[in-house]
Amino acid sequence: xxxxxGDKKLAVLGTGKLGGILLRAYLxxxxxxxxxxxxxxxxxEKAAKLAKEMGISASTENRTAVRGADIVLLGVxxxxxxxxxxxxxxxxxxxxxxxxxxxxxxTSYIEQRLGAKAAVVRVMPNTCSAxxxxxxxxxxxxxTTEQHVEIARAMFDAVGRxxxxxxxxxxxxTGLSASGPAFAYIILESLAEAGVKVGLARDVATLLAAQTMxxxxxxxxxxxxxxxxxxxxxxxxxxxxxxxxLELEEGKLRVTLIKAVVxxxxxxxxxxxxx
Numbered sequence: 001x002x003x004x005x006g007d008k009k010l011a012v013l014g015t016g017k018l019g020g021i022l023l024r025a026y027l028x029x030x031x032x033x034x035x036x037x038x039x040x041x042x043x044x045e046k047a048a049k050l051a052k053e054m055g056i057s058a059s060t061e062n063r064t065a066v067r068g069a070d071i072v073l074l075g076v077x078x079x080x081x082x083x084x085x086x087x088x089x090x091x092x093x094x095x096x097x098x099x100x101x102x103x104x105x106x107t108s109y110i111e112q113r114l115g116a117k118a119a120v121v122r123v124m125p126n127t128c129s130a131x132x133x134x135x136x137x138x139x140x141x142x143x144t145t146e147q148h149v150e151i152a153r154a155m156f157d158a159v160g161r162x163x164x165x166x167x168x169x170x171x172x173x174t175g176l177s178a179s180g181p182a183f184a185y186i187i188l189e190s191l192a193e194a195g196v197k198v199g200l201a202r203d204v205a206t207l208l209a210a211q212t213m214x215x216x217x218x219x220x221x222x223x224x225x226x227x228x229x230x231x232x233x234x235x236x237x238x239x240x241x242x243x244x245x246l247e248l249e250e251g252k253l254r255v256t257l258i259k260a261v262v263x264x265x266x267x268x269x270x271x272x273x274x275x
Contacts, residue, residue: 005031005032005151005154005155006030006031006032006033006036007033007036008032008036008070008071009036009037009038009068009069009070009071010026010032010036010037010038010069010070010071010072010073011037011038011039011040011065011066011069011071011072011073012037012038012039012040012065012073012075013039013040013062013065013066013072013073013074013075013076013084013088014040014041014074014075014076014077014084015039015040015041015050015058015075016041016075017127018075018101018125018127018129019039019073019075019101020050021127021129021130021159022073022075022101022125022129022155022159023037023039023054023056024054024130025129025130025132025158025159026155026158026159027054027055027056029158031154031155031158034054034055034056035056037054037056037057038056038057038058038059038064038065038069039054039056039057039058039065040058040059040060040061040062040065041058041060042060043060044059044060047059047060062084062087062088063087063088063090063091064091066088066091066092066093066096067091067093068093069092069093069096070093070095070096070097071096071097071098071099071151071155072088072092072096072097072098072099073099073100073101073155074098074099074100074101074102074110075101075102076102077102078102078103078104078105078271079271081100081102081105081109081110082109082113085110085113085114086113088114089113089114089115092114092118094117095119096118096119097119097121097148097151097152098110098114098118098119098120098121099120099121099123099152099155100120100121100122100123101123101124101125103124103174103178103268103271104171104174104268104269104270104271105122106122106167107120107121107122107139107140107141107142107144107167108141108142110122110141111141111142111143116142116143117143118141118143119141119143119144119145119148120140120141120142120143120144121138121139121140121141121144121148121149121151121152122138122139122140122141122167122170123136123137123138123152123156124136124137124170124173124174124177124178125156125159125160125178126160126177126178126180126181127181128160128181129156129159129160130159132158132159132160133160134156134159134160134161135160135161135162135163135177135180136156136159136160136161136162136163136177137162137163137164137165137169137170137173137174137177138152138153138156138162138163138164138165139164139165139166139167139169139170140164140167149164170268171265171266171268171269172261172265174264174265174268175261175262175263175264175265175266175267175268176261176264176265178268179260179261179264180261183257183260183261184213187213188206188209188210188213189209191205191208191209191212191213192205192206192208192209192210193205195208195209216230231245
């Protein structure tokens with residue numbers, strides 16, 4: 001699949017933070033050829049900077065960018081996606097695959113504006129894609145084939161892992177894995193602060209906290225064991241870990257994290273309707 005993508009023309013509409021992270025990763029890995037990539041941004045100065053940095057074609061013209069594109073990656077904000085879809089609808093190739101990373105925007109919303117037969121895949125990645133450790137949820141539109149889904153998976157497997165879900169679960173993906181890195185950074189920062197509190201140098205405490213979180217996550221992914229089982233393996237009778245866990249339970253860390261994901265999920269369903 002990667003070899004096939006190299007010959008496809010990619011248009012990235014809205015090359016901001018997330019779009020930029022994805023595009024840089026694609027070019028670095030050779031997933032797409034620079035000469036086959038067109039990107040758009042809001043301001044001409046940034047377009048010139050992107051073109052120079054990445055060796056691609058960049059502009060402020062969405063209509064021009066999508067002409068002849070095999071894949072269109074929609075990286076614009078949910079609040080303006082309707083205007084962008086209206087802008088490009090007349091220029092889009094009938095066989096183009098539209099991959100949207102706009103949070104909260106249903107595939108049906110895009111299809112209604114591009115035509116019912118438009119091939120649309122909705123994806124919710126996260127910013128960890130910048131270091132090839134991303135997580136992306138993928139769902140298909142009404143006219144999307146398995147090949148379209150596989151193309152989208154190839155694009156996001158290149159920067160991490162993917163999971164295909166029903167569209168009704170996409171806001172939950174947003175609340176958990178797209179917002180999740182921010183929650184993890186707060187936990188990591190707190191662990192590092194705790195290390196400083198008990199006498200460690202800040203850089204040492206941060207390294208200890210970060211590598212510990214990375215290692216714990218890797219064990220879950222590589223073994224497939226339930227986190228509770230792995231937690232119990234660390235918690236020895238009358239040891240220091242159980243005392244720490246009791247403090248976490250008393251501070252309601254568990255329920256607070258659950259409520260954070262629920263809130264973020266609810267918020268994800270509201271973004272499209274704000275102007």
